[in-house]
Amino acid sequence: xxxxxxxxxxxxxxxxxFGTGVGSAFYLFMINRSKNVEIIYPVLKLVVLADLVFxxxxxxxxxxxxxxxxxxxxxxxxxxxxxxxxxFFIIAGSTWLFAVRLQLKMRTIAKNxxxxxxxxxxxxxxxxxxxxxxxxxxxxxxxxxxxFMIFKP
Numbered sequence: 001x002x003x004x005x006x007x008x009x010x011x012x013x014x015x016x017x018f019g020t021g022v023g024s025a026f027y028l029f030m031i032n033r034s035k036n037v038e039i040i041y042p043v044l045k046l047v048v049l050a051d052l053v054f055x056x057x058x059x060x061x062x063x064x065x066x067x068x069x070x071x072x073x074x075x076x077x078x079x080x081x082x083x084x085x086x087x088f089f090i091i092a093g094s095t096w097l098f099a100v101r102l103q104l105k106m107r108t109i110a111k112n113x114x115x116x117x118x119x120x121x122x123x124x125x126x127x128x129x130x131x132x133x134x135x136x137x138x139x140x141x142x143x144x145x146x147x148f149m150i151f152k153p
Contacts, residue, residue: 002072003069003072003073006065006068006069006072007065007069009061009065010061010062010065010066010069013057013058013061013062013065014058014062016054016055016058017054017055017058017059017062017142018142018146020050020051020054020055020058021055021096021135021138021139021142022139023050024047024050024051024055025132025135025139027043027046027047028043028044028047028128028131029132029135031043032125032128035119035120035125037110037113037114037118037119037120038114040110040120041107041110041111041113041114044103044106044107044110045107047103048100048103048104048107051100051103055096059093059096062089063086063089066082066085070082080152080153081148081149081151081152081153082148084144084148085144085145085148085149088141088142088144088145088148089141089145091137091138091141092137092138092141092142092145095134095135095137095138095141096134096138098134099131099134099135099138102127102128102130102131102134103131105127106124106127106128106131109121109123109124109127110124
């Protein structure tokens with residue numbers, strides 16, 4: 001029963017982690033295309049908030065529940081598919097940390113432009129492009145994690 005409960009928490013937190021990431025990326029990517037700071041700034045504030053409320057706890061819950069499940073199943077976390085999943089998780093987590101840092105810089109730039117009622121600077125869009133590239137790497141890494149978790153090759 002304990003294993004099933006931890007597995008459920010692991011799957012739900014994985015869903016929250018992936019869903020929040022994809023949803024936030026989609027909305028911010030699409031809204032950035034408008035180049036309208038009056039739309040971008042409020043959405044960006046919500047993306048940062050979603051990372052704080054949903055993504056951050058899931059980032060901690062995932063390895064905690066994952067290692068617990070491996071322990072309960074008697075599987076070494078440093079062999080085969082668990083190791084590959086962990087590598088992809090580290091890659092996804094690292095890109096997420098850089099992306100959050102960029103989001104905070106983007107939010108500051110957008111806030112200033114919003115308050116001054118001026119257009120967003122080129123710097124904002126350069127950061128947004130980097131943010132997008134990090135998102136692609138994180139997405140591919142998450143797909144790798146799902147592959148290894150489902151198929152356990």
